[in-house]
Amino acid sequence: MMVAEQTELFEKSNDRELIKDVKHFFNRYFMRLVLKSGRSLASLQSPKYDGMPKAPGVSEDRDGKLVEAADCQEVVECALEAFQNMTSVSTLIVWRSLVKHDLDVQIAHDVGYRHSQYSDRKKAAMIEFNYAFAGRLQKRGLQNKHFDFDDYLYQPKSDF
Template identity: 30%
Template sequence: MTETTDNLSLFPEVDEQATIKKVTSFFKVTFPKMVRYSGRSITNLQSPVISDMPGVKNVENNADRRIVQRLTAENVVEQTMKALNVCDSISQTIIKKLYLSDHRVYDFQIWKEIGYQERRYYYYKNRALLAFADYYMLDDLHEFQEPKKLQV
């Protein structure tokens, strides 16, 4: 196998639209659920939250499951914030305003606030979501194109 062929199989072509859709779903569905499970508030993600919740006296398996669930959720939240913090500033701004706000924010509000035209805003929004997929290391949020078959 040649070096070029190795690189192609190691880094398959990203399906950008499918990846954008997957990252959007992550921020709209998965991430808010993980924030709730972790016991944190979406508006206080920058600073750690110490929980003094009383222990639940239940069946041990249920308690173990809840502990694992909470630790997993905390890890997702932590890795999300780490990935977001290495994105460029405009990507951080767009993602934080759109998905890390405690109230519903619409795209048009953000593009007006940051002073972009609609088309330019969506270019940067898509770029931000793709960059986040690159930096998020807990799961692979990329969707890949089917490999092209060589004609012989």
């Protein structure tokens, strides 16, 4: 009798690219987008999304920064909603490894996986995040094939 493998939703040849995109998003963009969105760092303690609107922070150039913050907040909310659409184990693995930067050894211990099991599960979790996040972005009309958010973080310098 054959042991049933986890259902493969993704093509193996594309997995590396998807994982690379997720790592790139968290390493390069996520925290900066959170900060520019006006969200509190304390709100990052849990990936739970409550759907309640948050009051914007007070700023000297409030009108000029509201649009920029709203754009960043859209992306951040998509990421948080993506966590809500994932399995709890995947959410825990991606959140703790890529947002909180906890050690993989500790995360594997906490979820009860051996090293090799955890490595495979972490890859699957990142792929799951990739698809959940892409779906949330697409639902809001934010197409982004490789999770490149430089446009939200860098404003072109004016010629004035």
